[in-house]
Amino acid sequence: MKASQFLISTLKEAPADAEIVSHKLMMRAGMIKRLGAGIYNYMPMGLRVIRKVEAIIREEMVRAGAVELLMPVVQPAELWQETGRFDKMGPELLRVKDRHGRDFVIQPTSEEVITDIARQELRSYKQLPKNLFHIQTKFRDERRPRFGLMRGREFTMKDAYSFDRDAEAAGKSYDAMFAAYCRIFDRLGLEYRAVAADTGAIGGDRSHEFQVIADTGEDAIVYCPTSSYAANIELAEALAPEAGRQAATQALALTPTPGKSTCADVAALLGLPLTQTVKSLVLATDTRDEQGNVVASQVWLLLVRGDHDLNEVKAGKVEGLKEGFRFASTGEIEAHFGCKPGYLGPIGLQGVKVVADRTVAAMSDFVCGANQVDHHYTGANWGRDLPEPDLVADIRNVVAGERSPDGQGVLAIQRGIEVGHVFYLGKKYSEAMNATFLAEDGKPRPFEMGCYGIGVTRLLGAAIEQGHDERGIVWPVSMAPFEAVICPIGMDRSEAVRDAAQQLYAALQAAGVDVLLDDRGERPGAMFADWELVGVPVRVVLGDRGLKDGVAEVQGRRDAAATAVPVGELVAQVKARLQG
Structure with a gap:
């Protein structure tokens, strides 16, 4: 991609309503533009990141045996009334009527619709297990939307739902999704923890949150540094004092x-x-x-x-x-x-x-x-x-330094941002909606279900909260809108620079690098500031002076200074930095 063909809309200052780092940097980098309260246009730069995240999620879901479909944003209220959530969910559920006065919802999640599909399509135990997923727009009518994509009203999520014949099989599906989520977040290059969680309003028995570690995170994550214990603050068990109650020594x-x-x-x-x-x-x-x-x-x-x-x-x-x-x-x-x-x-x-x-x-x-x-x-x-x-x-929050519930050390607490959640739902929705299959004995039984979500657009904000500095965003390579950018100095004035830039651009493309050529003719300072703000992982600078010596400058986004690299080694050097 050439910059002159792309839409680049960086800002020197963030809008006044941008509150947290990720919101400010996404607005300044031209990744999102506010359309209304909690509603954003995903601009080309931001959409490239979203598509890369979706691709990784899709690949790992398919690898885990899930099958993709697509459920609608607008859903009939009748399905939600079957489970009682049409009334119970409260004002976050946006309810609308069509021209005939029939009730619909703008879906925040799809348990009802997927269960309706299962009761129509999955009739026999021979069709199980089955895991169906989609990546779709969601809407939750937040009372006070804020923090950009972190707590907006419209957002994109990946939902997956598993259907099994019994609890043992459902546990295997849960474990498969848990492992897939670990692979997804590993590939995204994020520091995260999978923590035991409360099942909340969605129901179910077994639950884990995937939390991206960030000092600005809204959630408190409790963990034991010397064991595998991890839970969110709502679930982390506070043990009774070991010494027990002591005898009274004072008068009332x-x-x-x-x-x-x-x-x-x-x-x-x-x-x-x-x-x-x-x-x-x-x-x-x-x-x-x-x-x-x-x-x-x-x-x-x-x-x-x-x-x-x-x-x-x-x-x-x-x-x-x-x-x-x-x-x-x-x-x-x-x-x-x-x-x-x-x-x-x-x-x-x-x-x-x-x-x-x-x-x-x-x-x-x-x-x-x-x-x-x-x-x-x-x-x-x-x-x-x-x-x-x-x-x-146990009705209190744990505090750092007290005994870990697993007996393997003491607890520590850090902040995190929830980006994924896996639930074992059991029969909560299948029984409510009479979703059954014929078991081996010929009798109908309700499905054992699991539910697995990832906040696709929320991941962008979480990644930025984890990775940024005073110059802008520091993306993991797998999420960056472009992997590398070529910054030719004086390209409009120097034929040597122009030719070298074009040749390097073609060579990097041929090598499979997602590269952008900045052919806008901007001053070096403006070019560098833009790409540091956007967070492109590797920058290559070509100039007349260096080309006369047969070298160019390569600098990683996290590097303090550039390195002189022979022109003939640029492709190998860029690829090595992206892989390292």
């Missing part, structure tokens, strides 16, 4: 804490470690009648140590909270505790279910709210000063 005392409503302030006032305090969080669950009206509410008090944070995903797995919870209103809190928030505690309660984190359940002589403004209890102990909690559960 009502202690004035004027104006001190947080654990940190109370600990500082009393000269105690924050680890001796207990934090109270109040939730509520509602019982509804057939019309959806609330007929009763239950208040819950969740207790975590003062230096720990509540993990809402874990809390949602506690018996009694599984069907959904909300944070209690101020009125509910005052009615049950006789006090405003800030001084709440578990002593002297009636009609409140108490859930203690494992660490809190092992504490003694702790500090907690006294349900009186400007007062806390010190020296509180389970069994003596208050009943044992109704439930003890």
